[in-house]
Amino acid sequence: MIILTNNPDVAQTFQDRNVLWVDGSYRDVLIEARDMIHQGRRLLTHPLMGSLKPNETPYRSVAVSSEQGDLDMDSLLLIENAIETFDKFAQVTRPDRGVNTPERMLADFRLIDLSLIESALEDR
Amino acid sequence: MIKVVHYINQFYAGKGGEEMANIPPEKVKGFVGPGMAFNAAFKGEAEIVATVFCGDSYFNENKEAIDTVIAMIKEEQPDIVICGPAFNAGRYGVACGTVASEVKAQLGIPTLTGMYDENPGVDMFKSKTIIMKTKDSAAGMRKAVAAMAPVALRMAKGEELGSAAAEGYFPTGIRKGLFEEKRGSARAVDMLLKKLAGEEFETEYPMPQFDRVQPNPAVVDLAHAKVALVTSGGIVPKGNPDHIESSSASHYGKYDIEGVQVLTDKTYETAHGGYDPVYANADPNRVLPVDVMREFEKEGRIGELSHYYYATVGNGTAVASAKKFADTFSKELIADGVQAVILTST
């Protein structure tokens, strides 16, 4: 399993596992995941996990399989839909998200992202 | 008095047909051509103050055309802009749709156009402007004007339109909020009981339809199969003998490549108007890979390359038209004993 993330808390927590650090945005994580699916990996977690909208939280973590096989259409459809949904929400910009977000709130966004991916990957 | 600007093409402006499709935008005072019928249908409530027209090819091939048209319309400060109707004319439909949606977006003026169901402009613009349903040819002009004029008057007055079905326009796909009589759960139970009883029911959110085609089983013995090439990338013999349109193609071409080993810039070119043609014209094999197919033929990886290839332009061509093309030439492919087809696009 490979965990793609732009959330330092996830990278820290899963440091003993196979983490691929994405130095970029929520969308960059989705694009990285899409590229890996193009290379025959399967999605293991839902790319739109959590009810926080893509224009609220700047953090995203997604798990994909280490093994590569034939192109998995279900994974491809899921990730493409997720990118489309991301872009739909990006039309309403929230300037207080991301760059100008106060640190306390960023910490909360990191915590939610970490908690969701932790609960998904527990014991796996 | 409500001020109307009318947008039409070179044909309805009386300038001529395909041979005049390259004229740039022009504006004249008052009405021209079908504008007369509109003016009459307004019954004194509105008047066409100016008519803007442009050649369909010019409009579709020159990016600045739309800016010129918008500037011309802006000067008139109209209350509404009517485009067409375009019936089933593909490039005219795209022009009408572009003008209507850009005027609405950039100038904030209500716009209205009319098209036939299969006009590619319908799918491209129905969420961006109101498109009234019309017949497929100018024979439906009288009916189209009778339907469009009253709707245009109401839009110009700022009145809300009724549902797509009631007013006769294509559903815009734009979701509007409303309070229903019953709550959602009760509506769900009603809907389920109808569905169970086999009665008609209306879903509140129609799922987006994707036209999925199940792939055929793999060709077992490719080394002995006859393979054909089909492209929507517009590769045609130099000079485009069948005059396939650069966009919204109305037909396809069938071309003999018996003995042709490789396509060259001397013999073939692309008719496609939707991408930069430099690389396709320099080496047409990039879009229609005759060179590689001949190599495969020699190496015995395929049995043979079919003598004919089929080509059209996929640029804004209606799905319905594309289906019709394929319905016809698929039968020929089968009759020719073709077992596999490689479809290339751009």
Added chain:
Amino acid sequence: MGIIKITDIQFAAESKVEGSVLYVNRDELKAHILEDETLASCELDIAKPGESVRITPVKDVIEPRVKVSGEGGVFPGWMAKVKTVGSGRTNVLKGAAVVTTGKIVGFQEGIIDMCGEGAKYSPFSQLNNLVLCVEPVEGTLQHAYEKAVRLAGLKAATYLGKLAKDIEAEEVRTYETPTITEGIKLYPDLPRVGYVLMLQSQGLLHDTYVYGVDAKQSLTTMLYPTETMDGAIISGNCVSACDKNTTYHHLNNPVIEDLYARHGKDLNFVGVIITNENVYLADKERSSDWSAKLCEYLGLDGAIISQEGFGNPDTDLIMNCKKIEAKGVKTVIITDEYAGQDGASQSLADADIAANACVTGGNANTVIHLPKMDKVIGHIEYVDKIAGGWSGSLQEDGSIVAELQVITGATNEMGFNTFSAR
């Protein structure tokens, strides 16, 4: 179900229900809630329909209930022993609710306006609300604080519910719960209909509990419909105000009520299948396989599927729908939409042609203008930070321009409201 109508709440020296008025001893209830050592303070307030009051950020809404007869107690696994509920009689303080607020995380969300434009969209604007603002002791982690607020709400609702234990309700509603074989004998000719209730179960602030168990750790299973009426399912979900199912929604599940309304007449309501909305894709496959299997096993002719939340759950909804339809069971799904502020974007993150019968709770991106209120209970400064609010949402005059998303319960995916979209 004994219905005791409440038309007013007042603070008083003694907690009691008299006529249709609920009297609350503020200090006594406060002390009861503050027994939890995680909590540093607790403020109680009252918000009534029509008042110029805004409550935010809302975490949960709970209806006070009490078990009069039958096994177990309300909120089993939390406020009562883990005993199967759903039989006997339960008294309900109809028209009253406990609303909990607390800034658990910096982007906590949810607005209830008691009057004006916003009141049209939230069902809780019509209730007499006892509002709890609870603050944790310094250093409490978010997980622990969420749990403390959740329990404070259940405690308060239980406390109020008990005031109605000995009241003889004027209106009594009866719900029939035959076993499967009894049901077949009773209504051999009616279509057999089930309800697939999807529960939010993704992790912190996204959880639902069944008899005290976190739903994400449970396989798809079955309940008698009446179990939900005694609080078998409670909400630990704080995110996505407009389409989260609060505990109030679970207690008053509208699909269950409306299926009962036609039970024995037009259909035979067989039971409730509860299934989760996990993040791990293999969990989704398993849970939806099991929903479909149970629908088949119960010999259902039709099923209504309801959803909770945005994005990820769209995938569970479509999987459930597809697989259940594939078993030959006709479905209707209930969802809501994120079609953009102009209503022109694709509404769902997932779609399938099998979902040909869909009821919608409306477009959560719809922009609304909420007027200034004279009084705010909670923390208004969070409005800019909540889902559907954006920088500048909170206007200088105290009014708010935001998306419908901010209103608690506005686009509920159990079909609680009349709001919809076409």
